[in-house]
Amino acid sequence: MKNIVLCGSMKVKDKIITISEELEKMGYKTLLPVECMQGVDKLIASRAHLDRVIDPKNKIILIVNETKNGIENYIGANSFAEIAFGYYFNKKVYLLNDIYEPYKDELIGWKVTPLNGDLTKIK
Numbered sequence: 338m339k340n341i342v343l344c345g346s347m348k349v350k351d352k353i354i355t356i357s358e359e360l361e362k363m364g365y366k367t368l369l370p371v372e373c374m375q376g377v378d379k380l381i382a383s384r385a386h387l388d389r390v391i392d393p394k395n396k397i398i399l400i401v402n403e404t405k406n407g408i409e410n411y412i413g414a415n416s417f418a419e420i421a422f423g424y425y426f427n428k429k430v431y432l433l434n435d436i437y438e439p440y441k442d443e444l445i446g447w448k449v450t451p452l453n454g455d456l457t458k459i460k
Contacts, residue, residue, distance in 0.1 A: 341459070342368045342389045344419045345401030345433075346411065350374050353401045356433065359456055360399075368395060383415060390422045397459065398423040398430045400449075402437060412437040420449060431459060 341360055345353050347370075357367040368389045372382035389395060400420060405411035410432070412420070417440060423430040424447040432451045436444050452458045 338366050340366045340395040341397045341399050342395050343399050344416050346405050346413050347373050348405055349401055349403040352403050356401055390419050391426050396428055398428050401433045410434045410437045
């Protein structure tokens with residue numbers, strides 16, 4: 338069973354949970370930013386989730402980049418950091434939706450794969 342670390346803004350935590358449930362039905366084990374979802378101090382929560390991102394047994398990162406505050410495919414600072422760590426530690430990084438334009442050059446250069454909503458494209 339492959340592990341998938343889910344990342345994204347806490348404003349879309351319900352979507353993160355929904356995606357987690359869908360992936361688990363597909364046979365994946367999902368790791369959520371639970372400390373963030375529980376409102377744990379950001380310093381502690383961010384470190385705990387980055388530990389999941391860099392853990393060698395977790396090979397796949399999925400960024401749930403929903404529309405936030407009217408911005409399509411939004412990727413915030415924490416998620417961008419998680420993408421950077423994923424890239425650095427040779428993880429396969431996916432975006433649930435399309436490329437977030439402000440980070441387009443980095444996302445394409447780091448071979449981040451947009452799923453455009455299709456979880457079956459995860460390999």
